[in-house]
Structure formats: C-alpha cells, structure tokens
Amino acid sequence: MQTNQGNLTLETLRFDNSFVRELPADNETVNRRRQVHHACYSRVRPLQVAKPQLLAFSPEAAALLNLPPEECRRNLFAQIFSGNALLPGMDPHAACYGGHQFGNWAGQLGDGRAINLGEVLNLSGERSTLQLKGAGPTPYSRNADGFAVLRSSLREFLCSEAMHHLGIPTTRALSLMLTGEPVERDMFYDGHPKEEPGAVICRIAPNFIRFGNFEIFAARNDLATLQQLTDYTIRTFFPQLGNPGKNSYIGLFREACHSTAKLMVQWLRVGFVHGVMNTDNMSILGLTIDYGPYGWLEGYDPAWTPNTTDAAGRRYCFGRQAQIAHWNLAKLANALYPLVEETAPFEEILQDYTRVFDQHWQEMMAAKLGLQRFDPASDQAMVEELFLLLMEVETDMTIFFRALGQVAEVLVQEQEAVEVCRQVLHPAWYQPEELNPAYQERLAAWLVRYQQRLRADSLEKGARQKHMNQVNPKYVFRNYLAQQAIDQAEAGEYQRIYELLDLLRRPYDEQPEREHFAAKRPEWARNRPGCSMLSCSS
Ligand code: AMP
Numbered sequence: 192m193q194t195n196q197g198n199l200t201l202e203t204l205r206f207d208n209s210f211v212r213e214l215p216a217d218n219e220t221v222n223r224r225r226q227v228h229h230a231c232y233s234r235v236r237p238l239q240v241a242k243p244q245l246l247a248f249s250p251e252a253a254a255l256l257n258l259p260p261e262e263c264r265r266n267l268f269a270q271i272f273s274g275n276a277l278l279p280g281m282d283p284h285a286a287c288y289g290g291h292q293f294g295n296w297a298g299q300l301g302d303g304r305a306i307n308l309g310e311v312l313n314l315s316g317e318r319s320t321l322q323l324k325g326a327g328p329t330p331y332s333r334n335a336d337g338f339a340v341l342r343s344s345l346r347e348f349l350c351s352e353a354m355h356h357l358g359i360p361t362t363r364a365l366s367l368m369l370t371g372e373p374v375e376r377d378m379f380y381d382g383h384p385k386e387e388p389g390a391v392i393c394r395i396a397p398n399f400i401r402f403g404n405f406e407i408f409a410a411r412n413d414l415a416t417l418q419q420l421t422d423y424t425i426r427t428f429f430p431q432l433g434n435p436g437k438n439s440y441i442g443l444f445r446e447a448c449h450s451t452a453k454l455m456v457q458w459l460r461v462g463f464v465h466g467v468m469n470t471d472n473m474s475i476l477g478l479t480i481d482y483g484p485y486g487w488l489e490g491y492d493p494a495w496t497p498n499t500t501d502a503a504g505r506r507y508c509f510g511r512q513a514q515i516a517h518w519n520l521a522k523l524a525n526a527l528y529p530l531v532e533e534t535a536p537f538e539e540i541l542q543d544y545t546r547v548f549d550q551h552w553q554e555m556m557a558a559k560l561g562l563q564r565f566d567p568a569s570d571q572a573m574v575e576e577l578f579l580l581l582m583e584v585e586t587d588m589t590i591f592f593r594a595l596g597q598v599a600e601v602l603v604q605e606q607e608a609v610e611v612c613r614q615v616l617h618p619a620w621y622q623p624e625e626l627n628p629a630y631q632e633r634l635a636a637w638l639v640r641y642q643q644r645l646r647a648d649s650l651e652k653g654a655r656q657k658h659m660n661q662v663n664p665k666y667v668f669r670n671y672l673a674q675q676a677i678d679q680a681e682a683g684e685y686q687r688i689y690e691l692l693d694l695l696r697r698p699y700d701e702q703p704e705r706e707h708f709a710a711k712r713p714e715w716a717r718n719r720p721g722c723s724m725l726s727c728s729s
C-alpha cells in the first residue's frame with residue numbers, strides 16, 4: 192500500500208483514538224504512582240519542557256502520517272513532539288501492563304515514561320499510534336523519573352529507522368527532540384550520578400500492545416478486562432481472524448507466534464541483539480520494540496550480549512533469542528488461556544513455533560549463502576562448520592557475509608582457496624596476524640566445499656552476489672558508530688546524526704564515499720562503555 196500519497200498538515204491529521212475509546216480507563220485522574228486496577232490505561236499529560244529543540248526527524252516516518260518535511264520543521268511540531276502542546280483530537284494516556292523480567296514475574300510495570308498522544312489514520316486508512324518517550328512521569332513510573340536522556344534517545348531514534356530500512360519489523364521513530372532540561376543518571380550504577388541532556392522521542396507503531404498488557408489482567412484474574420483487551424486487539428488489528436471468540440483468541444496467539452518467529456530470524460540475519468527480551472518488551476504485532484541496551488554483533492559470538500545487567504546469566508544473548516521468544520510466547524499463552532480454557536491448542540501452536548522458526552531460518556541462511564534453497568542434507572553441516580570457524584577467530588559477522596558474496600562469484604580452485612580467503616575475507620578478521628596455517632586450511636576447505644555446493648545451485652553469473660547483497664547488509668548501526676554520534680551530540684554537534692540517518696537508509700547499497708562506516712570496530716571501542724556494553728540506565 193502506498194502510504195505517502197498526498198500531504199496533510201499537523202492541523203489536518205485525523206485522530207481516531209480507538210484504544211481509549213474502546214477500553215476501560217483508570218478512573219483516578221491524579222498523576223501519582225500507584226497500582227491501577229480494572230483499566231487498560233490512565234490519562235496523563237506530558238510535562239512542559241523548558242526549551243524544545245528538534246534535533247532530527249525521519250522523513251519516511253513522517254510520510255507514514257502524510258506529513259511532508261516542511262511540517263516537521265515547524266515550531267508547532269517541536270512543541271507537540273516535546274510534550275509542550277497537544278493537537279485537538281489527542282487524548283494522552285499511559286498503558287497498564289505487566290511482565291516477566293529476566294524470567295520472573297514483575298507485577299505491574301506499564302508506560303513509566305511513555306505517553307501515547309493518540310492514534311492517527313493516514314490517507315490510506317492506516318493506523319499509527321504516536322507515543323512520546325521521556326515526556327515525564329505517569330502512574331506507572333514506580334521509582335523512576337519518567338524522563339530519558341539524549342544518549343539513549345538518539346540510539347533508539349537511529350536504530351528504529353535503521354531496522355526499518357533493513358526490512359525488519361519495528362516500531363518507528365518520528366522525531367528526536369532535546370528538552371533543554373537536565374536529567375540525572377547514574378550510568379554505571381556506581382553512586383556517581385551525572386546530569387545529562389534530557390530528550391524526548393516520538394515513536395510510531397500501529398499499536399504498542401505488549402505480551403505484558405495481557406499478562407497483567409490474567410495475573411490479577413481480571414478476566415473481563417483481559418477479554419476486552421483481547422477482543423479489541425482482534426477487532427482492530429487482526430480483523431481477518433473473525434469475530435472475537437475462542438477461535439480468534441487461538442488465532443491471535445498463532446499470529447503472535449508466527450510473527451515473533453519470523454522476527455527472531457530477521458534479528459539473527461543481521462546480528463541484532465535486543466538485550467532485554469522481557470515479556471513487556473515483546474510486541475503483539477511481532478515488531479522490534481523498546482530499544483534499550485541493544486547491540487550489533489561485531490565478532491560472531493552467539494553468547495554475546497551488550498547488556499551489562501545480563502552479563503552473568505546471558506539470558507538474552509544473541510544465540511538465545513529464538514528460544515527466549517518461545518519462552519515469552521508461553522507466557523502469552525498462559526495469559527490468554529483463561530479465555531479459551533483448553534491447553535491443547537496453545538501447546539500445539541507453541542510446538543509449531545519451532546517448525547516455523549526452522550523453516551524461516553533455513554530460508555534466511557540459504558539466502559545469506561547465496562543458495563536458492565536450503566538442502567538440510569548438505570547445508571546443515573556446512574553452516575554449522577562455518578559458524579564454528581567464525582567463532583574460533585574473532586570474525587566480523589557483517590563484513591564476513593558481505594565479502595562472501597564476492598567469493599561466491601569466483602570459482603575457487605583448491606590450490607588458491609587459502610589465498611582467496613586471505614584477500615577477500617581479511618577485512619573481517621579482528622586479529623589477522625593470529626590466523627594460524629591450520630585454521631586457514633580449514634577455512635579454505637570450507638570454501639571449497641561451499642563452492643561445490645554453489646555449482647549444484649545454478650544461477651547466472653553476477654546474480655548470486657546481487658541476491659546476497661540484498662540480505663547481507665553492508666552497513667549496520669555498529670555500536671561504536673552510535674557512541675561516536677552520541678559523543679558529538681553531547682558536545683552540541685549533530686551532523687553525524689543526519690549522516691548516519693542517511694547512510695542507514697540504504698544499508699544494502701555500496702556507498703563508496705562512506706566506506707569507513709562499514710569498517711570493523713576500532714580497538715579503542717573494544718571495551719568502551721556505550722560501544723560494547725550498556726547498562727539499562729537510560
Ligand atoms: P525497559 O526495561 O526500558 O523496557 O523498562 C521497563 C519498565 O520500566 C517499563 O515499565 C518502563 O516504562 C519503566 N521505566 C524505564 N525507565 C524509566 C524511567 N526513566 N522512568 C519511568 N519509568 C521507567
């Protein structure tokens with residue numbers, strides 16, 4: 192569907208606030224922290240900020256609302272998306288949800304620093320919920336302040352858009368705004384809080400409903416509200432499932448399992464690690480949501496996690512994400528169970544998750560390798576050997592797969608395989624001097640095997656690399672690139688944000704003048720906070 196045909200202005204946006212209209216509201220209106228019962232949301236107004244300043248907007252995200260760039264440059268835009276002004280038709284509110292955090296039920300969480308402004312229908316009838324993040328406390332803020340700092344807001348803004356351009360389902364980011372107010376954060380949790388620039392982003396998604404929105408009502412045995420929320424979700428976002436009822440509840444769960452399985456495959460394809468896959472950070476639509484201490488694989492390592500809070504357990508490390516998603520889906524099943532009162536359909540669908548995941552994973556792996564289809568008999572072992580090789584010496588995942596597209600186009604003879612590896616794959620190795628001859632021979636042997644496999648999979652010359660370049664990105668939002676942009680922004684220099692936004696718009700294209708952004712992580716970034724490790728403090 193074409194979303195950006197025709198232009199609107201801020202004043203002509205059409206609001207249709209289905210969430211607040213159709214679901215029960217908290218009847219207490221004072222904005223104080225508390226447990227909220229029998230309600231899906233609490234009305235709450237964003238706080239006024241001192242000096243809103245637009246740092247960046249995403250023209251593609253604005254186009255989803257039919258807003259042309261001129262609209263985003265208006266002072267009114269900065270006022271609205273920093274929380275200082277509301278448009279007629281907006282009905283700001285924070286949602287109530289719970290969640291399992293690091294494997295344990297955490298009770299009520301909720302939008303502690305997110306405020307939904309309202310839902311917009313664009314000219315094609317597509318629904319977008321506009322959500323500010325960092326616009327002040329809500330009844331769900333618990334012991335936190337409701338604000339966000341520049342570093343984490345910049346990371347979320349750029350990464351959401353980068354993910355979108357990689358073709359991965361995600362919440363979007365419309366704008367990144369400075370508030371002109373300081374926010375205190377103890378970044379290392381070591382008793383040395385510091386003032387940081389406050390920021391607000393506006394995120395966009397059809398909805399921001401998480402597994403935890405269902406879990407909270409099931410946990411409280413509030414089945415009436417659970418059913419209202421589930422019926423609303425089906426009616427509004429899954430009308431193809433038919434009228435709300437047992438069949439469509441099961442259908443909703445199946446949809447969530449399938450979209451989540453596919454999302455996990457997409458993360459694995461590009462080396463993305465979410466970092467905090469708690470059930471409150473899992474979207475019912477299968478979108479990537481809540482960019483916190485996420486990171487991108489540099490050296491291929493399934494055990495890697497960017498999240499310092501998870502460093503000991505590695506529950507949310509790269510290689511476990513598909514399994515954790517399955518665990519989270521089981522929690523969603525528990526939450527929906529009271530509406531169905533039969534375990535068999537849920538169990539069946541949960542089992543099927545593995546099949547769906549495997550099928551999509553195989554297709555994805557075949558595409559990354561430039562094969563037209565995955566043949567488990569030969570390819571499973573070949574892929575396993577490849578990943579063992581990549582793990583054995585620190586090999587940049589993104590550079591490696593991109594370079595493999597080049598290798599796939601040349602016919603490598605056994606005698607020259609070592610040399611081809613050295614030449615083409617060299618930029619992917621972090622310590623090329625450490626590659627011993629035995630390793631090089633093993634890699635060369637793999638390459639020969641790979642080439643034999645390619646020959647059995649006929650494709651015209653040139654076509655293979657072209658296909659591979661469409662799934663193996665050249666540019667990802669590398670951890671150190673994010674940190675450099677943050678360092679510069681904190682010093683009042685914003686050029687890098689625009690440069691990266693533009694770079695990451697075409698992640699699969701060669702961009703020769705920007706080759707340096709494809710480089711592997713420089714040594715200074717190896718252990719620098721923000722580059723290789725992040726705390727949840729944001
Ligand atoms: P996260 O781990 O960022 O997904 O957040 C987990 C929960 O903590 C959510 O309910 C958030 O709304 C809440 N939260 C995180 N940071 C803050 C903050 N600075 N102020 C208020 N609530 C927060």
Ligand code: MG
Nearest residue numbers: 471472480481
């Ligand atoms: Mg969250």
